[in-house]
Amino acid sequence: MSKKVPKKAYEQTFSYRVKRWLDGAKDPYLDVVEMKPQPEFKESRVVSEEQKEEKKHLRERIYDTEHNAELRIFRKIYHIFCVMFCVFLMFMLLTAVSYLPTVGHEDRPANNEVSERYIESGLQETGAVNIVTGMILDYRAFDTLGESHVLFVATCTVLILLRLDGKKGRNAVGMEPENDRTFEPKDDVILQTVARILVPPIVIFGIYVILCGHLGPGGGFSGGAIIGAGLILYLNAFGFAKTERFFKASTYKKLSFTALACYTFSKCYSFYTGANHIESVIPLGTPGAILSSGLILVLNICVGIVVAGTMYTFYVMFRKGAY
Amino acid sequence: MDLANLLSNYEEAVAMILFGIGFSNLLLQKNLIKKIIGLNIMDTAMYLFLALKGYIEGHKAPIVVDGVQSVEAYINPIPSGLVLTGIVVSVSVSALMLSLTIRLYRRYHTLDLDEITTRLKKEGL
Numbered sequence: 001m002s003k004k005v006p007k008k009a010y011e012q013t014f015s016y017r018v019k020r021w022l023d024g025a026k027d028p029y030l031d032v033v034e035m036k037p038q039p040e041f042k043e044s045r046v047v048s049e050e051q052k053e054e055k056k057h058l059r060e061r062i063y064d065t066e067h068n069a070e071l072r073i074f075r076k077i078y079h080i081f082c083v084m085f086c087v088f089l090m091f092m093l094l095t096a097v098s099y100l101p102t103v104g105h106e107d108r109p110a111n112n113e114v115s116e117r118y119i120e121s122g123l124q125e126t127g128a129v130n131i132v133t134g135m136i137l138d139y140r141a142f143d144t145l146g147e148s149h150v151l152f153v154a155t156c157t158v159l160i161l162l163r164l165d166g167k168k169g170r171n172a173v174g175m176e177p178e179n180d181r182t183f184e185p186k187d188d189v190i191l192q193t194v195a196r197i198l199v200p201p202i203v204i205f206g207i208y209v210i211l212c213g214h215l216g217p218g219g220g221f222s223g224g225a226i227i228g229a230g231l232i233l234y235l236n237a238f239g240f241a242k243t244e245r246f247f248k249a250s251t252y253k254k255l256s257f258t259a260l261a262c263y264t265f266s267k268c269y270s271f272y273t274g275a276n277h278i279e280s281v282i283p284l285g286t287p288g289a290i291l292s293s294g295l296i297l298v299l300n301i302c303v304g305i306v307v308a309g310t311m312y313t314f315y316v317m318f319r320k321g322a323y
Numbered sequence: 324m325d326l327a328n329l330l331s332n333y334e335e336a337v338a339m340i341l342f343g344i345g346f347s348n349l350l351l352q353k354n355l356i357k358k359i360i361g362l363n364i365m366d367t368a369m370y371l372f373l374a375l376k377g378y379i380e381g382h383k384a385p386i387v388v389d390g391v392q393s394v395e396a397y398i399n400p401i402p403s404g405l406v407l408t409g410i411v412v413s414v415s416v417s418a419l420m421l422s423l424t425i426r427l428y429r430r431y432h433t434l435d436l437d438e439i440t441t442r443l444k445k446e447g448l
Contacts (some may be wrong), residue, residue, distance in 0.1 A: 001418070007404070059445050079351065085350070086346055086347040086350065086395045090339065093339035093342065093343065094368055096339075097329060097332050097335045098325040098328050098332065098336075099328065100325065100328075100332055102328070102331050102332060103331075103375050104378050104380035105379070110377065110401075111377075111379065111399050115400060115401050118385075119385060119396075119397050119400065120393070122387075123387050129386060130386045131385035131387065131397065132400045132403045135404050136407060140404060143408060147407075147412070150412060151411060152415075154414075154418050154419055155418075161426055164424050217386065221411065262437060287387070314371070317422065318418075318421065318425070
């Protein structure tokens with residue numbers, strides 16, 4: 001609006017009308033088109049409530065387990081069919097087993113050229129003394145990557161399902177939570193003394209199992225489970241106030257994410273080099289040394305971190321009062 | 324049905340019987356936690372069966388000792404790896420089911436599946 005044109009003159013210009021239309025200040029149909037207000041639809045209140053009651057009663061009649069004969073008969077038939085099906089299934093499985101080759105025999109079809117290859121050239125190709133570790137973290141590392149992700153996704157789902165909401169401490173369903181934190185700190189002398197003695201060896205043993213996964217029995221999964229058990233013992237003895245100093249939900253997420261990303265990228269590298277027949281720069285080392293077998297040690301540590309965090313998080317979420 | 328062979332394969336027969344026990348638990352129990360226990364028994368039966376698939380009598384665990392690398396020395400390593408996969412998946416699935424059970428218990432204050440379904444239907448959901 002320019003200052004030269006007075007307001008009245010401006011109000012009659014086209015641009016003013018366009019501006020009003022744009023702002024929505026004037027309804028162009030109001031007072032122009034004849035309109036009849038629509039009567040609001042109202043269900044007769046009595047009828048709707050009667051219908052509701054009736055529906056409810058009908059439902060209760062249908063699903064009343066004590067008086068509904070049909071339901072009882074159905075349940076009996078279900079049980080009979082279940083038993084019959086289970087017996088039939090067991091009979092079928094046992095019949096199948098009776099035609100299988102003998103257990104512990106060398107000529108079974110499961111012992112074919114694949115396992116022969118793994119045993120005969122696994123040490124040279126992966127550098128791991130433990131052939132199973134060499135298999136799951138080198139030949140079949142994609143499978144193990146999926147496994148770690150399955151664990152991570154499961155933990156995320158449990159975190160979503162069992163979390164306690166907000167500042168009020170109410171959980172997602174709206175019930176007052178019975179929180180285990182209210183009973184802390186428990187001054188259980190026996191438990192605390194035992195934990196003080198046992199937790200460090202447990203964690204150190206877990207680290208040993210992870211680091212020696214390629215040299216002997218062990219690996220990321222078992223070692224991670226041991227470390228998780230140590231953390232759970234520590235939590236039980238000393239309570240949340242102590243464990244939350246170093247392990248929270250965000251810590252778990254960061255650790256897991258870092259470990260999974262590390263796993264994925266290192267495996268991407270080895271898949272890329274392997275598929276394109278490029279010589280990998282990662283040396284295999286002397287078999288039997290702790291720093292050997294290429295990426296397997298790194299992958300074991302990654303898997304161990306994920307598993308330890310998962311075990312601990314499962315425990316924390318399943319007791320009352322989450323992270 | 325070859326009974327003599329079944330008796331010589333008695334380990335696998337035990338695995339199958341365990342599987343059947345777990346399955347009947349899964350179908351017949353009303354309690355949700357017991358159902359999950361049944362599923363875990365089925366898992367365990369599968370581990371036993373897989374481990375027996377790779378077992379060769381007189382052979383050792385597949386960890387190379389003294390540079391011996393022949394098929395005659397070690398058992399089959401592949402089923403061991405498969406058992407590992409199975410354990411991980413079973414742990415995840417059990418945790419997921421247990422957390423869902425906790426949610427159901429918070430809502431209905433019971434673990435009886437029949438009662439939960441009845442109440443669900445009464446509420447018209």
